[in-house]
Amino acid sequence: MSAATYRRPVVIIGAGLTGLVTAVSMQRAGLTPLIFEKKPHLPHAKTGVALWGNGMRVLDRLGVGTKLRTCGLATLSSEIVNSTDGRVLFNFNFSEESSGHVNEIIVAELNELKQLLLEELPSESVLFNKELDSFTQHGDYVDVHLADGSSAEGAILIGADGLYSRVRSRLKLQMSHRYAGYSTWRGVTNMTNLSKEFPLQLGREIWGKGRRFGAMHIRTGTLYWYAVANARNGEVFLRPFKKTLLNKFGDWDFRCREIIDATDERNITRHDVQERLQPVPWVENRVVLMGEAAHPITENMHLSTCLAVEDGHCLAQMLAEYGVRDPLGLEMYERTRKPRCLAVAQRSRRIERIAQLEHPLARWLPERVLGRRRLATALRRILRIIPDYTAGDLPGPILRS
Numbered sequence: 001m002s003a004a005t006y007r008r009p010v011v012i013i014g015a016g017l018t019g020l021v022t023a024v025s026m027q028r029a030g031l032t033p034l035i036f037e038k039k040p041h042l043p044h045a046k047t048g049v050a051l052w053g054n055g056m057r058v059l060d061r062l063g064v065g066t067k068l069r070t071c072g073l074a075t076l077s078s079e080i081v082n083s084t085d086g087r088v089l090f091n092f093n094f095s096e097e098s099s100g101h102v103n104e105i106i107v108a109e110l111n112e113l114k115q116l117l118l119e120e121l122p123s124e125s126v127l128f129n130k131e132l133d134s135f136t137q138h139g140d141y142v143d144v145h146l147a148d149g150s151s152a153e154g155a156i157l158i159g160a161d162g163l164y165s166r167v168r169s170r171l172k173l174q175m176s177h178r179y180a181g182y183s184t185w186r187g188v189t190n191m192t193n194l195s196k197e198f199p200l201q202l203g204r205e206i207w208g209k210g211r212r213f214g215a216m217h218i219r220t221g222t223l224y225w226y227a228v229a230n231a232r233n234g235e236v237f238l239r240p241f242k243k244t245l246l247n248k249f250g251d252w253d254f255r256c257r258e259i260i261d262a263t264d265e266r267n268i269t270r271h272d273v274q275e276r277l278q279p280v281p282w283v284e285n286r287v288v289l290m291g292e293a294a295h296p297i298t299e300n301m302h303l304s305t306c307l308a309v310e311d312g313h314c315l316a317q318m319l320a321e322y323g324v325r326d327p328l329g330l331e332m333y334e335r336t337r338k339p340r341c342l343a344v345a346q347r348s349r350r351i352e353r354i355a356q357l358e359h360p361l362a363r364w365l366p367e368r369v370l371g372r373r374r375l376a377t378a379l380r381r382i383l384r385i386i387p388d389y390t391a392g393d394l395p396g397p398i399l400r401s
């Protein structure tokens with residue numbers, strides 16, 4: 001094994017949130033990251049991101065937390081209300097509910113967060129228009145082959161390439177997904193005079209039968225909203241999404257119609273919600289999976305975003321501690337992260353079961369079917385576990401031989 005191994009970068013596939021947080025964490029830990037992203041640039045569509053205390057602690061470690069707080073807004077409490085009569089079904093204050101951690105939720109634009117992370121990296125370490133095709137593993141490095149014919153050697157290869165990860169499929173890890181039974185749409189809209197329906201610093205989610213609409217302010221006059229509706233597996237939703245959304249939520253109170261109407265169609269994104277069914281290994285020799293590529297979970301309360309941020313930080317910590325050549329670093333990453341991701345996924349599934357309830361006999365809201373107390377218990381359990389991640393130091397790398 002030659003000393004040249006150390007000069008090989010840690011190659012990351014994908015400049016999504018997972019890839020970018022991982023790259024900045026690696027850099028802070030004294031390692032050399034190199035991202036290949038297949039898109040020509042970061043996406044232009046505006047969408048929001050909500051980061052719980054766990055995610056913010058990582059960003060603080062990386063030195064971008066304060067900057068993000070100035071672009072976004074802290075949400076301090078949240079409530080779930082009934083779509084038909086506006087009754088409050090459940091409310092909570094984040095600092096009271098969290099398990100001993102100082103908690104906050106920062107709501108910001110996802111692109112602004114990605115841009116902040118990008119600015120922390122030297123321009124030569126993020127290459128756009130570079131699609132991974134395949135890779136070959138050798139004893140102490142990985143040959144990475146790109147679709148344009150170019151190639152690179154990496155000390156480690158990280159698959160941060162999302163739900164339909166090519167890195168994972170090239171490892172021949174067939175990951176069966178479970179379609180969660182619903183679809184989500186997200187948008188950012190500029191609108192003033194919403195302080196009654198969606199007060200500043202309050203996250204409000206409205207629950208109807210098999211449907212949810214939630215919104216939080218990114219800043220005064222800028223609202224991040226999301227809509228969730230039960231849908232058949234494979235059901236096709238074409239643009240304009242606004243039309244579908246107005247059909248589903250147009251008659252809801254809280255000025256949902258106006259909010260959807262005021263949103264630029266280009267700033268509405270949609271995706272089906274999938275979840276990993278069978279656990280797969282996340283590590284094979286010098287290749288490791290992270291974020292959505294490793295553990296897609298049902299998208300409730302922005303949990304997958306926060307897990308992705310934790311992943312990046314944790315991997316950098318392990319590599320810094322054990323060195324890039326010691327397989328124990330990747331092994332410890334998998335061992336540390338799997339139970340945490342599994343626990344969050346299980347709780348997310350529980351929320352989903354309550355929230356998306358649409359049984360023909362259950363003409364009432366989940367609250368009536370399950371009882372207020374059970375609903376509150378399920379939600380409180382997840383509120384306790386999400387912030388529970390201590391972002392430790394990122395020490396300099398120990399290059400053990």
Ligand SMILES: Cc1cc2nc3c(=O)[nH]c(=O)nc-3n(C[C@H](O)[C@H](O)[C@H](O)COP(=O)(O)OP(=O)(O)OC[C@H]3O[C@@H](n4cnc5c(N)ncnc54)[C@H](O)[C@@H]3O)c2cc1C
Pocket residue numbers: 013014015016017018019036037038039047048049050110130131132133160161162163165166186269270271290291292293302304305308
């Ligand atoms: C359509 C959509 C909308 C979402 N909207 C929100 C939102 O509004 N708010 C929120 O908090 N969360 C949102 N999420 C979830 C959130 O983005 C993710 O959970 C979180 O950011 C972690 O994702 P990731 O970085 O692991 O994967 P992704 O965000 O999917 O990023 C993977 C990256 O890898 C790149 N890539 C894929 N294949 C290759 C290849 N072969 N070669 C090179 N590059 C490749 C992709 O282009 C992409 O940039 C959304 C997810 C999706 C799919």
